[in-house]
Amino acid sequence: MSDLTTPATRPADTASGPERGRRIDGKAFAVSLRKQIAADVVAFHAEYGVTPGLAVVLVGNDPASEIYVRNKALETHHVGMRSFMHMLPETTTEAALLTLIGRLNADPEIHGILVQLPLPNGIDARRITNAIDPKKDVDGLGEVNAGRLSLGLPGLIPCTPLGCLMLLQSELGNLRGLNAVVVGASNLVGKPMALLLLNEGCTVSIVHIDTINPQALTRTADILVVATGVSGLIRHDWVKPGATVIDVGITRVPTASGKTKLVGDVAFDEVAPIAGRITPVPGGVGPMTIACLLQNTLTAARLSLSESA
Amino acid sequence: MSDLTTPATRPADTASGPERGRRIDGKAFAVSLRKQIAADVVAFHAEYGVTPGLAVVLVGNDPASEIYVRNKALETHHVGMRSFMHMLPETTTEAALLTLIGRLNADPEIHGILVQLPLPNGIDARRITNAIDPKKDVDGLGEVNAGRLSLGLPGLIPCTPLGCLMLLQSELGNLRGLNAVVVGASNLVGKPMALLLLNEGCTVSIVHIDTINPQALTRTADILVVATGVSGLIRHDWVKPGATVIDVGITRVPTASGKTKLVGDVAFDEVAPIAGRITPVPGGVGPMTIACLLQNTLTAARLSLSESA
Numbered sequence: 246m247s248d249l250t251t252p253a254t255r256p257a258d259t260a261s262g263p264e265r266g267r268r269i270d271g272k273a274f275a276v277s278l279r280k281q282i283a284a285d286v287v288a289f290h291a292e293y294g295v296t297p298g299l300a301v302v303l304v305g306n307d308p309a310s311e312i313y314v315r316n317k318a319l320e321t322h323h324v325g326m327r328s329f330m331h332m333l334p335e336t337t338t339e340a341a342l343l344t345l346i347g348r349l350n351a352d353p354e355i356h357g358i359l360v361q362l363p364l365p366n367g368i369d370a371r372r373i374t375n376a377i378d379p380k381k382d383v384d385g386l387g388e389v390n391a392g393r394l395s396l397g398l399p400g401l402i403p404c405t406p407l408g409c410l411m412l413l414q415s416e417l418g419n420l421r422g423l424n425a426v427v428v429g430a431s432n433l434v435g436k437p438m439a440l441l442l443l444n445e446g447c448t449v450s451i452v453h454i455d456t457i458n459p460q461a462l463t464r465t466a467d468i469l470v471v472a473t474g475v476s477g478l479i480r481h482d483w484v485k486p487g488a489t490v491i492d493v494g495i496t497r498v499p500t501a502s503g504k505t506k507l508v509g510d511v512a513f514d515e516v517a518p519i520a521g522r523i524t525p526v527p528g529g530v531g532p533m534t535i536a537c538l539l540q541n542t543l544t545a546a547r548l549s550l551s552e553s554a
Numbered sequence: 555m556s557d558l559t560t561p562a563t564r565p566a567d568t569a570s571g572p573e574r575g576r577r578i579d580g581k582a583f584a585v586s587l588r589k590q591i592a593a594d595v596v597a598f599h600a601e602y603g604v605t606p607g608l609a610v611v612l613v614g615n616d617p618a619s620e621i622y623v624r625n626k627a628l629e630t631h632h633v634g635m636r637s638f639m640h641m642l643p644e645t646t647t648e649a650a651l652l653t654l655i656g657r658l659n660a661d662p663e664i665h666g667i668l669v670q671l672p673l674p675n676g677i678d679a680r681r682i683t684n685a686i687d688p689k690k691d692v693d694g695l696g697e698v699n700a701g702r703l704s705l706g707l708p709g710l711i712p713c714t715p716l717g718c719l720m721l722l723q724s725e726l727g728n729l730r731g732l733n734a735v736v737v738g739a740s741n742l743v744g745k746p747m748a749l750l751l752l753n754e755g756c757t758v759s760i761v762h763i764d765t766i767n768p769q770a771l772t773r774t775a776d777i778l779v780v781a782t783g784v785s786g787l788i789r790h791d792w793v794k795p796g797a798t799v800i801d802v803g804i805t806r807v808p809t810a811s812g813k814t815k816l817v818g819d820v821a822f823d824e825v826a827p828i829a830g831r832i833t834p835v836p837g838g839v840g841p842m843t844i845a846c847l848l849q850n851t852l853t854a855a856r857l858s859l860s861e862s863a
Contacts, residue, residue, distance in 0.1 A: 388698050448759070449760050450758065453752075457757070
């Protein structure tokens, strides 16, 4: 059950409490969320005669990005939305990409626009992201949606933290008053996650690479969300017994047998016996991200109606 | 020196350490900042032939707001900027106010626009704030500037947290790695303050009305910023010995002699002997707010040039 390489400092803790190490099945949650979205798409079309449409833009030939955009397009299609792919050569200029975004912004059949990151050198990703109409910014990475999240206003929320929040609310219900600690302060996950949890009434701390003694804070967390990209960073003695642990990290590492496997930022085998609930890697947060992109596309389609109403 | 009404729990702490209870003189800092801004305004005009201009808009007859806008206009004038006042009747409609903002947005002599809050009932303050051109949004309260702050991009930062940051950097230098706790999660102070401190490399926690045991976090703070409007909330046992305490609160309370006085959110006489450095109320953060408004107006004038360059 555990492969602790350092002695457990709190054996009594790990044995007590009502429940320990419950796996949060993100894959199953994402399946049911996609089913719900597919039903909502049917109902939305029945009521308004509109089918939500998502445009995904890929520039260049990064193999991982090609897989991501293909999966996004396929899942969009599977829930009954329109899916548009724009695959542009590595030599695409920033000006040409801005022209395409302008055209997609103006296209009434497109409700969501996603430009796959990273972009080739010579293209300013921030300028591109901000050029997307905030009402179509289904990645939630533009300045306006970041501002709306910070101000506690409705808007389009970055997919990964939105997925984490859905899992947390499904497991814990109302989050008000819980101590949440977010490890990692990125624009993509850490900061929006912290703001989302703050808006839900959590007491929120953000721990990052400059933090002197991160364990002192992580050990107080009822909710611990980890998004650092450092595999196995979170050890058993970083976690409060009974905490809900959400592991956003995903890294491919070699195994003893010469193959590779995917691991998270949390040392799962150590932490699972202590945590109340924990997401595995893979099968935890990962499947939620694309499902939330679809959710955001539906939200964006609704926004397009309220705008023209 | 102290009027503790509860026994000191850590007498050894309050007696130890290199320095305790040093007053941070925000008034003197603001005077020197305004002098610097006045010199910068002269240099800016000499180089570009442009005098920064600030438009302040007041709707209605709230007596406190009348004093605030008068002071803002006077201080703008005193540092050599152009100051424009628009005092509109209580009956002003949202549409009329939006028209005025559109005109000010288009006016090349206006570099900063401030609409004094609160606005009368029937006017949507969020809609008004967002209507201000982000490059002229010297209060930093619009969605775009809130987003830029959240994303760690340059922009116009709300005046009060900017003033707090200037005081902290002046006292402590580089803030990287320090534990910062912000008490209060408002859009005006708490949230932007937390994001500013995060961008400076602090480990940041936000404590608020739903926090179960706020002292557990505040007692870990190297930097404690308090903005709740609850006078005297922060007692001696909430503060780590040697901490730097920034008190944003300002409340008028009655005294025993039947007069009134201004007090902060920190029980000053209790906390000063424990804190390393502390801002008094009045004379701490307050004077920095208008000085930072002037700083932002100069920043906005610079932005207007880089835009047309």
